[in-house]
Amino acid sequence: MEEAKTNVRAVERALDILLCFTDSTDLGLSEIASRLSLHKSTVHRLLATLENKGFLIRDAQTEKYRLGFRIWELSANLTHSDDPATVLLPEMERLRDLVGETISLYVRDGNERIRIQAVQSNQPIRRVAPIGARMPLFVGASSKVLVAYAEPEVLQAVLNDPNWPDSIDREAYLEQLEQIRAQGFATSVEERELGAAAVAAPIFNRNGKLVAAIAASGPSNRLTPEKMREFARPIMEAAYRMGKMMK
Known part of the structure; x- marks a missing residue:
């Protein structure tokens, strides 16, 4: 009986720790212990467990904690809405803070991305990215991602688009798509807009279906090819976490 009470108390304390983040985004060990009037050693053990389970993430530099992606996985089941623009916004903000560039989320609509x-x-x-903007699928990092992982009929529709520009070689475009599928991300430099560059990755939902593309974009003199390759991994990791939130 005493063991059961101890286990319940540990669960209550772990939940109390998570509730501390209802009005704060980042908290340290001392702050949490003070709020809950608990010993630091007790809080430290609970924080370690919550971190191992993915409910919290610890910043190695600041030693502070923030909510982890498991929270967003759970929250995705609270609503029948699968609107990625709403569900993925917190993860997009984290990615922006990590890479320091504008983060955009795109979906395909016919032969365009939105x-x-x-x-x-x-x-x-910085590059200002207006929501609702439509762009063709044959140029840009996000466009190439949305085509590279789409059904074959989507690719054919894009290749046969009457607006396909003469300046883009279709064979070279197909080779780019193969490379994107091999490496898991796409890059673009001044393909659609002078002085702009971008790196993008696909977002697959929990059933393995392509639902969107996530991209970081900025001035090409800052977002160099080397910098884009550096950003590719954190962008792909963010895309993976985002996919776990989508049904």
């Missing part, structure tokens, strides 16, 4: 959500960079010189 920006359905964006988180602007905090840098003085």
Whole structure:
């Protein structure tokens, strides 16, 4: 009986820790212990367990904790809405803070992509990404991602698009798509807009279906090919977490 009470008390304390984040985004060990009037050693053990289970993430530099992706996985089941623009916004903000560039979320609509959500960079010189903008599928990192992982009929429709520009070689385009599928991400430099560059990755839902593309974009003199390759991994990791939130 005493063991059962101890286990219940541990669960209550773990839940109390999570509830601390209802009004704060980042908290340290001392802050949490003070709020809950618990010993630091007790809080430290509970934090370690919550971190191992993915409910919390610890910043190695600041030693502070924030909510982990498991929380967003659970929250995805609270509503019947599968709107990625709403569900994925917190993860997009985290990615923006990590790479320091504008983050955009795109979905395919026919032979176009639509920006359905964006988180602007905090840098003085940045690329502004208006929500609702439509762009063709034959140029841009996100466009190539949405085509590379789409059904064969989508690719054929894009290749046969009457608006296909003469400046783009179809064979070279197909080779790019193969490379994207091999490496898991796409890049673009001034393909659609002078002075702009982007790197994008696909988002697959829990059933393995392509639902969107996530991209970081900025000035091409800052978002160099080397920098885009550096950003590719955190973007792909964010895309993977985002996919776990989608049905």
